[in-house]
Amino acid sequence: VHTLRQPCPGFVNNAPAAIAVCSDLKRSEEESGVRGVEVVSRLDAGASAAFMAIAAPALGIGVCKVTSWSEEVVQAILGLPEHVRPEVLMAVGVPVSNPSKPLKGFQPAVHADRFDQPWTAST
Numbered sequence: 638v639h640t641l642r643q644p645c646p647g648f649v650n651n652a653p654a655a656i657a658v659c660s661d662l663k664r665s666e667e668e669s670g671v672r673g674v675e676v677v678s679r680l681d682a683g684a685s686a687a688f689m690a691i692a693a694p695a696l697g698i699g700v701c702k703v704t705s706w707s708e709e710v711v712q713a714i715l716g717l718p719e720h721v722r723p724e725v726l727m728a729v730g731v732p733v734s735n736p737s738k739p740l741k742g743f744q745p746a747v748h749a750d751r752f753d754q755p756w757t758a759s760t
Contacts, residue, residue, distance in 0.1 A: 644710035645707075646705050648726075649701050649703070652728035654728075662722055665677060690702070697731070698731060699730055700727045702725060711723045711726060
């Protein structure tokens with residue numbers, strides 16, 4: 638984990654562990670062609686990370702997606718072969734027990750049929 642902190646300025650400094658969600662590009666291409674490499678593998682990795690983030694609190698752990706990192710450097714640090722691409726990097730640890738702040742007037746952006754038509758319950 639210490640080695641990951643240098644090329645990942647967004648890494649949570651006190652996180653004791655990390656999870657790298659990776660895609661096997663050879664397998665992705667075999668299964669779904671170019672779309673598998675460029676789209677499907679990234680969607681699958683994102684979904685995997687989202688499910689981990691949802692499940693983590695039930696296990697008493699916290700996760701935080703790291704958004705600032707170099708794909709090539711992380712690939713080298715983890716010793717990944719060329720056909721395995723790191724997609725999502727997550728810091729893992731025990732969450733600090735700070736009470737969450739209540740949401741202030743959050744309104745989700747949901748549209749009906751077109752972007753410029755806001756969705757309402759009567760839509």
